[in-house]
């Protein structure tokens with residue numbers, strides 16, 4: 216009985232939350248109304264949640280990796296050990312010819328190369344949640360960098 | 368050239384007077400080493416030599432530097448073990464033998480007694496005298512208990528063939544960020560072991576008590592006698608967010624200022640570095656584990672940066688160092704980096720060239736959560 220009521224509450228909460236989110240998104244998608252500060256904050260929050268998750272993955276947080284179903288390293292090495300502050304990840308230089316792969320590569324290709332080669336981890340889907348989070352963290356950290364496509 | 372001039376050599380032995388500092392800088396790659404030393408060619412050694420004049424080296428001798436091995440337990444990875452073993456074998460094979468080995472800290476990765484014991488075992492293969500200073504990775508699980516049990520208590524000083532050697536502890540005096548947050552020793556160590564973490568902050572420092580000790584350790588010394596100061600962190604301000612400094616470097620300089628020939632040899636930065644501030648020269652040593660990228664700003668203008676490391680080869684961009692104090696009173700420093708080319712000539716090959724158009728900002732996630 217208790218459990219049923221709890222389930223109903225959860226269901227109700229989820230429904231009303233998704234209505235709110237849908238309403239916000241509809242407005243955003245429709246692009247007909249002026250944005251409210253609350254909306255902008257909501258958009259920012261979505262980004263920063265991804266930055267936070269990406270940061271944790273990037274710094275080898277085991278719990279986050281497990282939660283997202285990825286194994287980015289088998290060596291104890293984390294991305295941040297060669298890239299503190301996501302330095303030398305160069306999101307502003309991609310896409311470019313990447314010597315290690317002998318191929319024209321995107322940032323996502325490069326992320327997977329690092330996972331597979333130096334870290335000896337398991338590569339992740341190019342459109343996976345973990346990839347988006349890593350990309351979010353890398354871009355956010357390099358905010359202010361100047362586009363320099365193809366730089367070697 | 369007189370005793371207070373620094374030199375830095377290059378392939379072409381071309382002299383380049385540095386007008387701003389009134390010193391002569393030369394750089395060359397020591398090709399003779401390739402032909403001379405047994406095994407050198409096999410290992411692909413092509414060491415870089417920094418030559419630094421010291422006025423009063425009475426007798427020629429060598430010593431070796433090894434640091435930043437960052438050992439994990441063997442079941443996590445063996446690549447750092449392999450590289451440490453390689454360096455240790457090369458140090459032991461030095462001909463003539465080095466007078467002593469200075470281990471410059473970060474023996475372990477997470478301060479685990481298993482890691483420290485492993486390091487101690489590997490270092491036993493080096494039979495010359497050994498002296499030790501700690502790194503942050505060695506210290507913050509048990510606040511140095513295991514370290515001190517194995518390697519003794521820093522700071523220390525000794526005289527050797529006319530040179531006063533000082534070993535500082537620049538890691539143990541971090542401000543206490545853990546008690547109020549009720550962190551476990553493992554959490555404290557985790558924050559300390561993250562170079563770009565924001566929780567531990569710019570923790571590196573010498574501390575008042577050790578500054579007083581340093582002052583007294585030099586009290587009886589002639590002001591023109593050579594001094595070599597070993598520290599884990601550099602004794603100047605390069606890049607505080609990664610603790611590429613000690614917070615009280617100005618006080619350190621004040622104490623060292625009366626002495627005309629002071630050389631600081633440091634670890635922690637895992638890269639080719641050279642700097643001069645007043646009478647104090649600083650030389651950054653390589654790690655055996657992995658190279659840190661050059662910081663986005665603050666790289667000393669006197670540094671000729673090393674070439675970009677190949678991330679696909681974990682023997683690249685790393686190594687150890689050999690230092691000679693010659694009878695003529697000079698310290699020659701050779702980076703034993705395990706690759707053919709060490710220095711970058713073109714900006715696109717340079718480790719600092721990576722900083723072009725790159726603007727970084729510090730992370731915030733470790734502050735947002737869970738603290």
Ligand SMILES: [Fe+2]
Pocket residue numbers: 435437472473502635636637654
């Ligand atoms: Fe280190």
Ligand SMILES: [Fe+2]
Pocket residue numbers: 473502503504599635
């Ligand atoms: Fe360190």
